[in-house]
Amino acid sequence: MQLALSFSTLLASIIVLLSVADNGAQAAPLAKRGKSITLPLKRIHQARGDVHPQILLQQHINRSQRRIARMKGVAPPSKRELEENLTKRMFIPAGGRPGKQQKRFNRLGMPAAAQAAVAEEDDDEEPELASLTKNKGLKAAAKKKGKGKGNANANAGNGNATGAGTGAAASATGLTLANTPTTANSLGLDIEANDVGYIATVQIGSANTDFKILMDSGSADFWVGSETCVSEAGGDCGNHQFLGPNTSSSFADTNKQFEVTYGTGHVSGDIVTDDVSIAGLALKGHTFGVANTESVDFSDNSVPFDGLMGLAQSTLSNQGVPTPVEALASAGLIDDAITSFKISRLSDNKNDGEITFGALDDTKFDSSTLVTFDNVATSGATAGFWEGAMDAVTADGQDLGLTGRSAILDTGTTLIVAPPADAAAVHAAIPGAQSDGNGGFVIPCDTTTSVALSFGGASFAINPKDLIFAAADNTGTNCVSGISSGQIVDDTTWLVGDVFLKNAYFSTDVTKNTISLAQLV
Numbered sequence: 001m002q003l004a005l006s007f008s009t010l011l012a013s014i015i016v017l018l019s020v021a022d023n024g025a026q027a028a029p030l031a032k033r034g035k036s037i038t039l040p041l042k043r044i045h046q047a048r049g050d051v052h053p054q055i056l057l058q059q060h061i062n063r064s065q066r067r068i069a070r071m072k073g074v075a076p077p078s079k080r081e082l083e084e085n086l087t088k089r090m091f092i093p094a095g096g097r098p099g100k101q102q103k104r105f106n107r108l109g110m111p112a113a114a115q116a117a118v119a120e121e122d123d124d125e126e127p128e129l130a131s132l133t134k135n136k137g138l139k140a141a142a143k144k145k146g147k148g149k150g151n152a153n154a155n156a157g158n159g160n161a162t163g164a165g166t167g168a169a170a171s172a173t174g175l176t177l178a179n180t181p182t183t184a185n186s187l188g189l190d191i192e193a194n195d196v197g198y199i200a201t202v203q204i205g206s207a208n209t210d211f212k213i214l215m216d217s218g219s220a221d222f223w224v225g226s227e228t229c230v231s232e233a234g235g236d237c238g239n240h241q242f243l244g245p246n247t248s249s250s251f252a253d254t255n256k257q258f259e260v261t262y263g264t265g266h267v268s269g270d271i272v273t274d275d276v277s278i279a280g281l282a283l284k285g286h287t288f289g290v291a292n293t294e295s296v297d298f299s300d301n302s303v304p305f306d307g308l309m310g311l312a313q314s315t316l317s318n319q320g321v322p323t324p325v326e327a328l329a330s331a332g333l334i335d336d337a338i339t340s341f342k343i344s345r346l347s348d349n350k351n352d353g354e355i356t357f358g359a360l361d362d363t364k365f366d367s368s369t370l371v372t373f374d375n376v377a378t379s380g381a382t383a384g385f386w387e388g389a390m391d392a393v394t395a396d397g398q399d400l401g402l403t404g405r406s407a408i409l410d411t412g413t414t415l416i417v418a419p420p421a422d423a424a425a426v427h428a429a430i431p432g433a434q435s436d437g438n439g440g441f442v443i444p445c446d447t448t449t450s451v452a453l454s455f456g457g458a459s460f461a462i463n464p465k466d467l468i469f470a471a472a473d474n475t476g477t478n479c480v481s482g483i484s485s486g487q488i489v490d491d492t493t494w495l496v497g498d499v500f501l502k503n504a505y506f507s508t509d510v511t512k513n514t515i516s517l518a519q520l521v
């Protein structure tokens with residue numbers, strides 16, 4: 001089932017990025033795609049290109065901030081502010097060379113209301129933040145199509161951002177295949193690039209065709225590209241697997257539409273039904289989406305997946321349908337609507353990532369350390385995400401005094417984004433750490449400081465190698481931190497992605513509305 005279909009041709013340059021961001025993307029003429037699909041052989045995380053580490057960092061901060069803004073249904077930072085900060089970063093003295101490429105980062109399904117802010121944000125004219133904080137009345141803005149992919153080149157790996165030789169995310173591209181899982185109802189989680197995303201293979205349609213799917217605990221829509229998919233950049237949706245009536249006799253179109261905008265990227269298309277098989281669990285006539293239009297973030301040949309599976313709760317679903325895990329539970333194929341993640345770290349070379357449906361795989365964690373706590377995202381804009389009360393943040397065991405915090409746990413985001421005062425407090429406890437004045441922090445590449453987050457009364461330490469996001473320059477001593485600051489929402493909510501989640505077994509239960517974490521074995 002782990003068919004190697006990986007695509008890692010990396011294209012866009014930062015120049016292209018900036019010009020796309022400036023001009024806005026225009027809806028391209030719809031070129032019909034041919035029927036035949038070729039699948040190039042896989043290349044494994046080939047490093048390429050050169051990205052100035054500060055640009056890379058700003059890109060990731062950009063996306064994190066947009067993502068967190070969308071989660072809360074509030075306005076993202078203005079384009080001008082982001083651009084100003086980017087300009088500042090480019091003048092930070094550092095040995096790296098200005099870069100050409102970046103790695104696609106995170107994405108988020110969001111409530112329809114929040115899409116208005118995004119559409120507006122992507123416009124050329126700078127939005128007034130104040131007017132965007134109220135989403136009502138902005139529906140018109142959301143209807144503007146063919147606009148913006150601020151980070152249109154969101155594919156591509158970077159260059160030498162990992163000069164420090166760490167397990168830093170974003171230093172490579174492509175897909176590293178997971179081992180075949182040995183536990184029932186489980187799929188291997190392939191590692192995208194250096195721990196940038198986690199991808200499983202599911203079968204869809206009458207021919208049980210393999211599709212590579214990005215598994216995202218921070219959104220709630222499931223979609224793959226349609227046979228007639230066109231890229232917003234023009235042309236077809238690239239070297240991917242597609243679904244439609246020509247390839248699947250069980251395919252049926254409901255003729256209803258859906259649309260999802262993520263932290264990076266955008267898709268729209270039809271709500272359809274077809275047979276979906278997940279780890280051998282066969283959902284007959286499941287309802288999900290096919291994308292007729294994809295932004296280049298998804299359509300580019302370099303994107304190593306064919307679709308995305310949102311595994312937050314269906315209350316967040318733009319399609320308004322049960323998520324696959326909810327459907328599996330309703331169909332009685334699994335006992336509970338539980339999704340469990342063991343995401344692996346590329347630098348460990350274990351390739352033991354795994355997603356398990358209906359249960360926890362107790363071979364992956366130390367059962368004596370398992371804690372289960374309530375999902376606190378029960379109302380308001382975050383309802384349906386997986387958000388836990390965060391009891392404490394420590395650095396080398398020292399309690400930083402941050403109380404009343406909560407954290408959205410999101411496999412689809414790479415970094416940790418903390419409110420600015422909290423990010424400053426954490427870095428004040430890391431010897432040698434410095435703010436770069438733009439929301440990022442530089443830490444020693446050889447830092448041994450153990451930052452830990454507590455949930456459910458248990459503390460989970462972040463491996464220091466995960467704190468090192470990228471080299472800050474070519475000295476090999478200065479690295480950019482995997483914890484950045486973002487003050488979009490409020491001063492207590494953190495967005496906690498793979499930098500943390502690589503260090504714990506993570507499980508969610510829709511029915512009980514609980515989250516579990518445990519120490520990995």
Ligand SMILES: *[C@@H]1O[C@H](CO)[C@@H](O)[C@H](O)[C@H]1NC(C)=O
Binds near residue numbers: 033035228
């Ligand atoms: C599907 O099949 C029909 C009939 O053979 C053909 O006209 C059409 O172009 C095909 N569509 C795609 C997307 O391949």
Ligand SMILES: *[C@@H]1O[C@H](CO)[C@@H](O)[C@H](O)[C@H]1NC(C)=O
Binds near residue numbers: 021
């Ligand atoms: C951050 O976002 C702004 C606004 O969309 C964009 O102009 C800028 O290029 C982005 N920065 C990077 C490094 O991608």
Ligand SMILES: *[C@@H]1O[C@H](CO)[C@@H](O)[C@H](O)[C@H]1NC(C)=O
Binds near residue numbers: 050
């Ligand atoms: C990338 O890093 C390696 C090892 O540090 C170095 O040998 C190489 O010259 C660097 N490449 C570029 C383009 O800077």
Ligand SMILES: *[C@@H]1O[C@H](CO)[C@@H](O)[C@H](O)[C@H]1NC(C)=O
Binds near residue numbers: 081082439
């Ligand atoms: C831009 O930089 C300023 C400090 O110079 C900071 O306060 C602000 O939060 C940054 N904005 C973004 C979106 O990174």
